[in-house]
Amino acid sequence: MSNAMDIPIETGLDPVDRRIVAATQAGLPLVARPYHAIAEELGLSPADVMHRMQRLLDAGAIRRIGAVPNHYALGWTANGMSVWDVPDEHVAEAGQMVGALEFVSHCYRRPRHLPDWPYNLFAMVHGRDREEVADKLTRIAAVLGNWDCGHDVLFSSKILKKTGLRIAG
Amino acid sequence: MDSRDKELINALHGGVPIEERPYAAIAERLAMTEEEVIGRLQTLLDDRTLTRLGPLYDAARLGGAFTLAAMAVPEDRFEEVAEIVNSFPEIAHNYAREHSLNMWFVVGAERPERIAEVLSQIKDRTGLEVLNMPKEEEYFLELRLTA
Numbered sequence: 001m002s003n004a005m006d007i008p009i010e011t012g013l014d015p016v017d018r019r020i021v022a023a024t025q026a027g028l029p030l031v032a033r034p035y036h037a038i039a040e041e042l043g044l045s046p047a048d049v050m051h052r053m054q055r056l057l058d059a060g061a062i063r064r065i066g067a068v069p070n071h072y073a074l075g076w077t078a079n080g081m082s083v084w085d086v087p088d089e090h091v092a093e094a095g096q097m098v099g100a101l102e103f104v105s106h107c108y109r110r111p112r113h114l115p116d117w118p119y120n121l122f123a124m125v126h127g128r129d130r131e132e133v134a135d136k137l138t139r140i141a142a143v144l145g146n147w148d149c150g151h152d153v154l155f156s157s158k159i160l161k162k163t164g165l166r167i168a169g
Numbered sequence: 170m171d172s173r174d175k176e177l178i179n180a181l182h183g184g185v186p187i188e189e190r191p192y193a194a195i196a197e198r199l200a201m202t203e204e205e206v207i208g209r210l211q212t213l214l215d216d217r218t219l220t221r222l223g224p225l226y227d228a229a230r231l232g233g234a235f236t237l238a239a240m241a242v243p244e245d246r247f248e249e250v251a252e253i254v255n256s257f258p259e260i261a262h263n264y265a266r267e268h269s270l271n272m273w274f275v276v277g278a279e280r281p282e283r284i285a286e287v288l289s290q291i292k293d294r295t296g297l298e299v300l301n302m303p304k305e306e307e308y309f310l311e312l313r314l315t316a
Contacts, residue, residue: 013231021231027223030207030214032190050187053224057187061230065185067178067210068221081266081273092306099308107308110237113300117239117270152268160263161255161274 013061016044017052024053028065076126078155080133082140083119085112085150091121097143098123103136118150130155170218173201177209178219185222234281236303238288239270240295247271250295259287270300 013021019042029037035053039046056062071079086094091109098121099107106124123140127133133153141148180199185191192210193203201209213219242250247265254274255263263274278284288299 021224021226024224025226027214027221028185030192030211030222032192032203032207034191035187036189046189054187056224059230061227063225063227065187065191065224066222067181067213067219068225069178070217070220073216073218095306095308108304109306109308110302110304113302117300154266154268154270154273156264156266158265160251160265160272161260162262 016042016048017056020044020049020052021056071126075128078127078130078133080125080127080130080137080153080155082123082125082133082137082153083151084121084123084140084144084148085118086121086144086147087149088120090147094144094147095121098140101136101140101143103127104140119152125153170213173199174209174213174218177201177206178213181222233277233279234284235275235277236284236288236301238274238276238291239300239302240272240291240297241269242272242295242297246295250297253294254291257287257291259283 020038023038023042028034031037033046035050036046038044039049042049053062053065057064071077084094084098095107095109098104101123103125104123105126106122108122109120110122112118112120125133125136125140127136133155137151137153141151176199177195180195186194188194190203192206195201196203196206199206210219210222214222240250240254250272251263251265254260254272257276259276259278261275261277263272265271266273276284276287278287284301284303288301291297292299
């Protein structure tokens with residue numbers, strides 16, 4: 001497997017967990033009893049698979065078991081990385097507020113690099129076109145009020161590499 | 170994609186349950202049959218409306234270290250620098266963005282020290298500054314599909 005990452009056991013995943021992660025990276029089987037199918041593939045009991053996956057879910061290693069929509073197929077072709085300069089003492093609260101907006105898919109605090117890069121809050125915004133993204137930025141700015149000490153949006157113009165992160169089984 | 174597909178996708182925001190017949194559990198909530206749920210999901214995956222259905226793993230919590238890095242690359246060196254950056258297996262994603270910082274990439278490695286090594290090697294091999302912007306905090310909410 002190219003670009004595989006060997007995950008050390010001391011991070012909390014035992015070898016059986018790792019096999020389950022590797023077996024489900026491509027997805028959950030679309031059959032009536034998907035956890036039984038995984039169990040059969042790995043030679044485990046269904047109860048063990050479900051118990052381990054529940055534990056990974058409870059620990060946050062699995063965020064949730066769900067669907068990933070294809071933004072492009074849904075017509076969400078404008079993806080802007082919006083970046084905000086928010087006073088440090090308010091950034092945690094600001095992040096919660098911005099992250100809760102339904103059109104923000106990811107919201108992170110990252111370090112500034114002064115003087116060139118004053119921004120410390122990143123929010124990924126999706127829209128059907130750039131105008132829609134711009135409207136959404138206006139809404140973020142309204143939420144932030146005078147905590148918005150400056151912002152910008154960076155549209156991606158080209159994907160140069162996208163291999164993703166893979167975990168070795 | 171019809172209105173029932175949208176209902177189904179919205180229902181998945183609550184997560185696929187971990188139980189013997191999870192699609193039957195979702196079907197019950199939507200007054201569909203288990204077969205219909207599985208069939209519709211298969212079609213949505215086949216036509217690429219959904220890119221994936223399954224556990225969404227938090228890579229950082231599975232172990233390993235990650236960062237986002239950015240560079241201001243002169244236009245006439247863009248291809249050359251992209252080739253150098255992409256040559257590292259630790260680079261998972263690399264995007265051109267419209268800004269003076271015009272190259273943004275994600276670095277993932279098993280050992281945290283490796284992140285600093287990769288960034289330093291990129292700096293040495295390109296002669297360009299690499300800004301390291303690791304995630305300090307995450308304010309996470311799933312993207313909702315209300316198409």
